[in-house]
Amino acid sequence: MEALFMQIQSFCIVALMAVGIYVNKRRKLHVKIMSLAMIWDVALILQIELSRSAILKASKAMDNALALNVHVSIAVSTVVFYCFMIYTGRAVLSGNHSFRKRHRALGYTTFILRILTFVTSFWAVAPKA
Ligand code: HEM
Numbered sequence: 001m002e003a004l005f006m007q008i009q010s011f012c013i014v015a016l017m018a019v020g021i022y023v024n025k026r027r028k029l030h031v032k033i034m035s036l037a038m039i040w041d042v043a044l045i046l047q048i049e050l051s052r053s054a055i056l057k058a059s060k061a062m063d064n065a066l067a068l069n070v071h072v073s074i075a076v077s078t079v080v081f082y083c084f085m086i087y088t089g090r091a092v093l094s095g096n097h098s099f100r101k102r103h104r105a106l107g108y109t110t111f112i113l114r115i116l117t118f119v120t121s122f123w124a125v126a127p128k129a
Pocket of ligand 1: 017021024025026027030031034035038082085086088089090092093100103104106107108110111
């Protein structure tokens, strides 16, 4: 039950990020939406940490260490990419156009990583049969 609630939030974050990319030309709105998505994602990680024992008890995560490790590694990489996004995004805003291409490439990479985090969460915390 707890895992499902987290996965619903995870889906909303992916959807929010898709909207944020769609409106990237409206810079102020893009920054607001992306900031909200990143803050919500970090808050989600905290919620998962706090209810960790309940999730591990109710799921197969303990029997499938590989799936959990893959999922956590992708999730951690995503958060590292958020730092790159903030750095390159701020550089573009301050008029440094050489960062635009980098921000774009890192942006699509971050988005793909975030989708993979969502997808692998189903594999990592499948409910116990
Ligand atoms: C997870 C976070 C983020 C993702 C996935 C993301 C992704 C993107 C993508 C794909 C573009 C389109 C680039 C292009 O086609 O030229 C873009 C543009 C842009 N982003 Fe981000 N972004 C993120 C966060 C941020 C943040 C935090 C800032 C500012 C602090 C920012 C500022 C900008 C700016 C200024 C543009 C250029 C818009 C234009 O061409 O006028 N982004 N972003």
